[in-house]
Amino acid sequence: MGIAFAVSSIFLLAALFLAMRRILAGPSAFDRVVALDLIGGVCLCLIVMFAIYFGQGVLLDSAFAIALVSFLGTVAFARYLGRKERS
Numbered sequence: 001m002g003i004a005f006a007v008s009s010i011f012l013l014a015a016l017f018l019a020m021r022r023i024l025a026g027p028s029a030f031d032r033v034v035a036l037d038l039i040g041g042v043c044l045c046l047i048v049m050f051a052i053y054f055g056q057g058v059l060l061d062s063a064f065a066i067a068l069v070s071f072l073g074t075v076a077f078a079r080y081l082g083r084k085e086r087s
Contacts (some may be wrong), residue, residue, distance in 0.1 A: 002023065012049075015038070022034075030081060037070060047066065
């Protein structure tokens, strides 16, 4: 399980790095919002992996809260950008 944890952590950190790069150099605001949502999803996966690896059920509660906030933030950004584009 240790090797699988290490390999999946490396891939998730690579995805996190690429999403951060997209936020900094994204051509549009929509690209930045999608990258921000991806960062939330990757962080969520990392927290769930740590919860499973270390046997801490409390981390799953925080992962659920992060997923909820990430979803609501993405919806709020999309609505804001949609209204801004129509104007």
